[in-house]
Amino acid sequence: MTLAGALSLGGAAAAANVIGAWAVTRSAKASLRFIEVIVAFAAGFMLSLAIVGAIPEALARKPVEGAAVVLLGYLLVHLSQHTLTPHFHFGEETHSVSRVASHSALVGLLLHTFFDGVAIASGFLVDTALGVLFFVAIFLHKLPEGVTISSLAIASGESPRRAILSAAALGAATIAGVLLTSRLGFLTEYGLALSAGVTIYVGASNLVPEFQHKRTWRLPAAFFVGAGMFLALRALLGEVLA
Numbered sequence: 715m716t717l718a719g720a721l722s723l724g725g726a727a728a729a730a731n732v733i734g735a736w737a738v739t740r741s742a743k744a745s746l747r748f749i750e751v752i753v754a755f756a757a758g759f760m761l762s763l764a765i766v767g768a769i770p771e772a773l774a775r776k777p778v779e780g781a782a783v784v785l786l787g788y789l790l791v792h793l794s795q796h797t798l799t800p801h802f803h804f805g806e807e808t809h810s811v812s813r814v815a816s817h818s819a820l821v822g823l824l825l826h827t828f829f830d831g832v833a834i835a836s837g838f839l840v841d842t843a844l845g846v847l848f849f850v851a852i853f854l855h856k857l858p859e860g861v862t863i864s865s866l867a868i869a870s871g872e873s874p875r876r877a878i879l880s881a882a883a884l885g886a887a888t889i890a891g892v893l894l895t896s897r898l899g900f901l902t903e904y905g906l907a908l909s910a911g912v913t914i915y916v917g918a919s920n921l922v923p924e925f926q927h928k929r930t931w932r933l934p935a936a937f938f939v940g941a942g943m944f945l946a947l948r949a950l951l952g953e954v955l956a
């Protein structure tokens with residue numbers, strides 16, 4: 715896969731940020747309910763991808779430091795989205811928040827979305843199958859990501875236009891991540907391990923808490939189907955690309 719190929723997939727993922735934001739500014743309730751199911755599905759898919767797909771490849775390349783860098787990826791997201799951020803959670807923001815909370819959440823999410831791009835590019839550095847699997851995982855959670863940032867912006871009193879612009883900034887960070895992975899030595903070497911840690915965080919600590927308290931069978935079902943679909947898609951890509 716060429717850089718142009720990885721870039722166009724990064725661009726498609728970036729567009730999903732803006733579509734999620736658009737659903738919020740239009741208060742499209744049906745779309746938001748659909749996005750809730752996607753959140754649960756994406757959580758299962760991302761956890762499987764990180765644990766079964768990315769960590770073994772990262773450790774095969776860097777057996778000792780690789781594991782520490784996976785942990786570093788997890789800790790970095792916690793630092794940027796929670797420790798340094800007064801108020802952040804994934805999913806639609808339904809109560810009013812301060813400007814500071816909304817701006818610091820944007821900065822935290824910019825780091826995470828930068829690693830969305832690093833993950834796609836790092837996957838393709840291993841092989842096409844892992845690149846495609848990372849693309850699917852990232853595309854899936856980019857709709858809710860757009861919902862998160864745009865509803866936060868609106869809850870802090872920003873205009874719908876600013877809300878969409880915030881989502882576009884997240885998309886741009888992802889494209890920057892794709893572009894810089896093969897250019898920065900550290901990212902070329904450790905991007906996969908970092909992305910594995912970030913992916914575990916997003917799946918288990920951002921997405922799972924969004925639905926685990928909801929009393930409906932649809933969401934846990936989507937979670938388990940998401941985990942299974944990762945394994946099925948990986949097997950299918952192995953056949954097709956072999």
Ligand SMILES: [Zn+2]
Pocket residue numbers: 801803807808809
């Ligand atoms: Zn909130």
Ligand SMILES: [Zn+2]
Pocket residue numbers: 826827830852855856859916
């Ligand atoms: Zn993301």
